[in-house]
Amino acid sequence: MVWKRLGALVMFPLQMIYLVVKAAVGLVLPAKLRDLSRENVLITGGGRGIGRQLAREFAERGARKIVLWGRTEKCLKETTEEIRQMGTECHYFICDVGNREEVYQTAKAVREKVGDITILVNNAAVVHGKSLMDSDDDALLKSQHINTLGQFWTTKAFLPRMLELQNGHIVCLNSVLALSAIPGAIDYCTSKASAFAFMESLTLGLLDCPGVSATTVLPFHTSTEMFQGMRVRFPNLFPPLKPETVARRTVEAVQLNQALLLLPWTMHALVILKSILPQAALEEIHKFSGTYTCMNTFKGRT
């Protein structure tokens, strides 16, 4: 027993070093990408923005079937037509992921019409873009229900079958604001922080489940309609990401079974700084980098 403990004690630092080195090597050497030809992909919020690009990317990389969920039929139909023209089978369902009953019913319809979903991409999100005191209560709740609880419902709907099949992947399109909050988007920051914790907890829980894993993607500000009007102070230093870039990196992360993805890589510096700087220093940096004012010109979607 003593030897076992000693072994664990010695193994721990060695294991840590090995994993750090492995991660470093992984950055340099290309790894083998997993085949998607037998995967059925479901993308929530799939009608526009990053969701649309994700659908396109999955289709290009040979996914078998793609299912799009969203609340606006026009966008879904357009994206579905586009994917079908690429030669991939594609279906869409109108579903508000913030509505629990609706999620379960639509999930049932998906199973009947399309079959088992093996890759679930939780991409649906809304942002209110106001300070707490200016926010309407219902809008605050809506963000929580769509951005956070929606992930609970979709995961509960599809995860059991993935576990049975021992094949599945759950993806969360989150935001760097989950780790570093800003003023003017308090509902979004709260809900994305919750979603991040959900995914982290789920990822830890799935480590012992063969064939099923999870990926969390934390992109920086992306040029989509959702954050229309948001202004970065130093756009040359921190250029907004393109939806195509986010989608490509996300699908690659799925194929590599990567648990956590920060985009761009420099966001790691942000996370590290946040854990070592005193609060007052953080606030000065926020002020200088313009995060205190970036939401002032926010328009978003109607």
Next chain:
Amino acid sequence: MNIVVEFFVVTFKVLWAFVLAAARWLVRPKEKSVAGQVCLITGAGSGLGRLFALEFARRRALLVLWDINTQSNEETAGMVRHIYRDLEAADAAALQAGNGEEEILPHCNLQVFTYTCDVGKRENVYLTAERVRKEVGEVSVLVNNAGVVSGHHLLECPDELIERTMMVNCHAHFWTTKAFLPTMLEINHGHIVTVASSLGLFSTAGVEDYCASKFGVVGFHESLSHELKAAEKDGIKTTLVCPYLVDTGMFRGCRIRKEIEPFLPPLKPDYCVKQAMKAILTDQPMICTPRLMYIVTFMKSILPFEAVVCMYRFLGADKCMYPFIAQRKQATNNNEAKNGI
């Protein structure tokens, strides 16, 4: 050129912030007084909430206690009144000894008010807040402490319990803050205390809903702090309390690795609240108890995810909730825990 100057100013301010932070370590700042101020505590009927109430009472704050459990709330109020009577007796004795020559503290009519309130329900919060304003006055210190845990694995947890956890632990902070912040903003004075958890900084398997709610609270608190800073309301302070596992019975059965437990035992509630009170009274933006949590947070930020998982596993932190969930299930099967949620 303007930007270059600003850059150097910011650099200087950042370094100065480090100096100040170091100075705080060497010289403990003086604690501010909350005597005579109205302090509202949610979830005051048990656990940390009750202890916060007692600590604020000892510092002569007027207390407003919110809890969904009327009986335990009244019990806390009884304890508070007991402390108030002790303070008044001590005042009288000191007054007599001093022959009435000096007043020790401005005389306060110390009172405690109790309200039964389900903070998970928005209307309930707003109505009760209105009553507080009418019957007590303006709240200076708001302690958001109320919390629940469902204690189920994700796929076995009823949806209503998931929603309840999110509503009580996370969404309630919207309502209470919206209810009391406007007045704080008007007079540029107040303090908002958010009691989160170490599970608001790093997750563990098995309690997805609880972790999600606590991370959400941390995100809310951060965003709120930045909003107040951006609005230049320096009179309103915020403090985030992130205690490690507290021995209050809420997570009975939870345990990390056997060999690590002596180094990282569950916190005594008293110690946790005393540390938090120090942070609150010195306007500290955040406190993790014990300090080891800061190191874990830092490690988590610099290591790749696989290494973080390895660290979690070594500490036994990744599955530490499984014994708690198992115990909860057993208790539920015995029909004992039905009132617990």
